[in-house]
Amino acid sequence: MGRPQSLDGVFDGIDTVYLAPVPAVAREVAVLARDAGVQRFVTLTGGPGTEWHGIEADVDASGLPCTHLEPGEFMANATIFAGQIRTTGRVLGTYPTAANAPIALEDIAAVAARALLDDSHAGRTYDLTGPESLTHPQIVHEIGRALGRDVPFVEVPREEAEAVLAEAMGEYAGWYLDGRAELVGNPQVPTTAVADVLGRPATTFAQWADAHVDEFR
Numbered sequence: 001m002g003r004p005q006s007l008d009g010v011f012d013g014i015d016t017v018y019l020a021p022v023p024a025v026a027r028e029v030a031v032l033a034r035d036a037g038v039q040r041f042v043t044l045t046g047g048p049g050t051e052w053h054g055i056e057a058d059v060d061a062s063g064l065p066c067t068h069l070e071p072g073e074f075m076a077n078a079t080i081f082a083g084q085i086r087t088t089g090r091v092l093g094t095y096p097t098a099a100n101a102p103i104a105l106e107d108i109a110a111v112a113a114r115a116l117l118d119d120s121h122a123g124r125t126y127d128l129t130g131p132e133s134l135t136h137p138q139i140v141h142e143i144g145r146a147l148g149r150d151v152p153f154v155e156v157p158r159e160e161a162e163a164v165l166a167e168a169m170g171e172y173a174g175w176y177l178d179g180r181a182e183l184v185g186n187p188q189v190p191t192t193a194v195a196d197v198l199g200r201p202a203t204t205f206a207q208w209a210d211a212h213v214d215e216f217r
Contacts, residue, residue, distance in 0.1 A: 001020070001022050007061040015040065017041050019041050021055055021129075023051060026058040027058035038064065040067075041062070042066070044108070048154070057129050064092055067122055067125075068124075068126070069112060069128055070126065071128040072188060073102040074101060074104075075102045077169075079216075091136070091151065091152070091154065092156045092160065093140075093156070094177065096135055096153065099138075101189070103128050103129050103130045107202050110172065110194075111126060111194060121197070126197065128193050130204065131202040131204055132190055134205055138204050143209050145197055161177065
């Protein structure tokens, strides 16, 4: 997706596209798709203030109907703790009161599928979250419950937490913790968008942990 020149013929015969674009070329890719006969987009973007939010205006500029999906943090991001849990049985972290409402990738996929198959979602933007706002200590507790043992969350200074996290996230560890810091006084409020679209509750983190427990063993 980052090389529009490689996309000749990709959109031929396609009427609806699920687009998870590279922000720098989103506008160009949307035009290529439109000119190839695409009639509608469902996009994976991000909420206001994220680097992905500008995708929405770029794709809207194509003039085609769009449905924009704005998921928050993925539940799958909890696997950044897997290495610590396997080797030390605990998680070192910071900003223990920061809370957000992570969403299961499976729920994002289900909403995207519904939007692709039903054009009544055109023109809408969905702020997608999980059903509950959780702190990292709560998330780590649920992973431990799924594993059948106690996994403590140990608060450490920011510098130490970043160094540990860098083992899983590399250069993005600092960026990730900056985001956690912003949540300390501004916890993310869960939305009902997943349930509204799908007609069923969004996946809880406890359910996700049970389904993905082998990733932490």
